[in-house]
Amino acid sequence: MEGKVLSLQQRIKTFPPTPHILILTSMIEIGKENELTFINKTNAGLYLSDGIDEVLLPYIHVPDGLQVGDSLSVFVYLDNENKPIATTQKPLAYVGQFAYLTVIDANEHGAFLDLGIAKDIFVPYMEQRVPMEIDEQYIVYLYLDELSGRIVASSKIGGFLQVSDFDVNQGDEVQLLITEETDLGYNAIINNKYIGLLYHNELFEPLQPGDVKKGFIKQIREDNKIDLSLQRIGFSHILDLKTILLEKLEKNQGKLNLGDKSSPDEIYKQLKISKKAFKKSIGGLYKERLIEIDDEEIRLIPKSE
The missing domain is CATH 2.40.50.140 (Nucleic acid-binding proteins)
Structure with a gap:
């Protein structure tokens, strides 16, 4: 095979099926969304290519009106024979992501989760934080298995989380x-x-x-x-709430059935904020002489007053 460019299927058959080989020798990514071009039609479906490798898209997933040369976004996975298959179905998660998925089958070797496409995802028994049960849902992380190159998942998510060198800051x-x-x-x-x-x-x-x-x-x-x-941090949050309260007052004929004595539950029911944030907001509006406050009601002060 010297000098011959191998297809993705040939590479999988020629080398041991590890994710390292798949990632290094193929531009088509297993477990990810790929933008590919329709190059050929066969009895089994359409062949799509990234210019180097090819993958089969079964007819059941072919959109109407697709022409040779058209590009298409597809999800690629390995079937039971380790052959790459494309689908236009959108999975619930991709390799490298966390997701909350439902168990549809389980045995002594592991559990199978619904990924929202024709292919289920396997969670080996050793990768289960607790034994998984059918119809129950679990947070899992999707990755490529080192031996098969297939998409698998783990509910032992701690090992996939970054615990330092954060790229987020306070208030983000x-x-x-x-x-x-x-x-x-x-x-x-x-x-x-x-x-x-x-x-x-x-x-x-x-x-x-x-x-x-x-x-x-x-x-x-x-x-x-x-x-x-779940609420914005700092003074900007209070500014946002003040704007929201003024808009609600204007839409409600200048009145809102909330005041100093209103319960936290009633405040959250109407505004989705805490009583502490509510009191800070109405306090600011009161100091600006924009509202009047009593125990059970706030009122918008007309601009003419």
Whole structure:
């Protein structure tokens, strides 16, 4: 085969199927989204290429009107024969990501998770933090298996999280994936990289593992632990709330059935904020002579007064 450019399928057959070989010799990435070009049609489906390697797209996943030379975004995985297959189905997660997935089958060797496509994801028994049960959901990390090159997952997520050299700072807006409840609050994966904590006494809405939330870095402690908040940090947060309150008052004929004596639950029900943040906001508006306050109501002061 000297001097011959091998296809991805040939490389998998020629060499031991490890992810190192797949990554180093192929431009097509297993477990990722690939932008490929339609180059040929066969009885089994269409062949797509990145200019070097080729992968089969079965007809069941071929969009209408596709022409030779057209480009297409596809997800690529290995089938049971270690052959690369493309699909236009969008998976629930990609290699290198954390996700909250459902177990659809399990045996003594491991569990199979629903990835949202025709191919399920295997979690070896040794990669299960607790024994997985059918129909239950778990936070897992997707990666390429060293022996088969296939996409697998692990619920022992600690080893895949970065614990120092953070690229976030206090006050930054981040994406959070809620992982589990603890005595102190809820652990959450930050930007698919780090772990942080939302404290119970600072939460004003119910949370569940698998929830994806917008959050903020409250502080990064000296021990590299990260504290999180679902509310924006600092004075800018109060400015935002003041604007929101004024808009709500204007839309509600200048009145809002919330005041100094309103309960935290009622404040959160209407505004999705804590009572502490509410009182700071209305205090600022009162000092600016924009509102009047009593125990159960705030009123917008007309501009003519």
